[in-house]
Amino acid sequence: MKKMTLLLASVLLSASATVSLAEDISGLDSLRKQGLETQDPAAKLKNYPKDNEKVGLSYIQQPPLVPHSVRGYQVDRNVNKCLSCHSFKNYKKYDATKISTSHFTNRDGTVLSDVSPRRYFCMQCHVPQVKAQPLVENDFKPSGALSD
């Protein structure tokens, strides 16, 4: 193991020694044409509504949008804040929608006894909404069967 670490370290050292650090960047520019040295200030945090009406769906099989704030909700290896309200065990207590049974199926189509790992990180698919100026014009219309 020790030998392996030494070997790895020497490979890494020699690799970094051969990379030239002084790349010539004159003539390059950012997409925003601000030069490579300037940086925009961080955008202001959006004001997500604390609680909202459920948001209608725009297409079949859409992951429903999150109608409440999720600031500070932790989802990691040890805890899943979303499941503390949305799991089958807890949803009644919090009057929350229970997760879909589809969330128990793994990629091989086997139904598991708990949430499938591929559905564990809820905000991969479910995102909260905020009233904001769209970045680009958008004339998307919900699919016919779902529009009012």
Ligand code: HEC
């Ligand atoms: C403190 C409890 C609580 C926590 C924690 C929580 N939710 Fe919710 N959530 C609710 C309740 C209650 C509703 C239902 C709101 C309603 O009926 O208007 C809801 C609604 C939703 C909906 C809409 C469901 C639908 O059918 O339209 C989604 C999606 C959702 N939550 C996702 C999440 C995600 C993702 C997280 C974690 C980041 C999370 N929630 C954490 C209580 C919670």
Ligand code: HEC
């Ligand atoms: C890979 C994408 C994906 C992930 C990750 C995911 N969901 Fe979903 N979710 C969906 C889709 C798509 C639907 C709607 C279709 C369905 O029911 O499967 C849905 C439906 C739901 C619903 C509505 C169920 C109903 O009866 O209307 C809730 C609540 C929900 N998800 C909560 C969660 C929570 C909590 C997590 C994290 C533990 C999570 N989801 C992770 C895609 C996802």
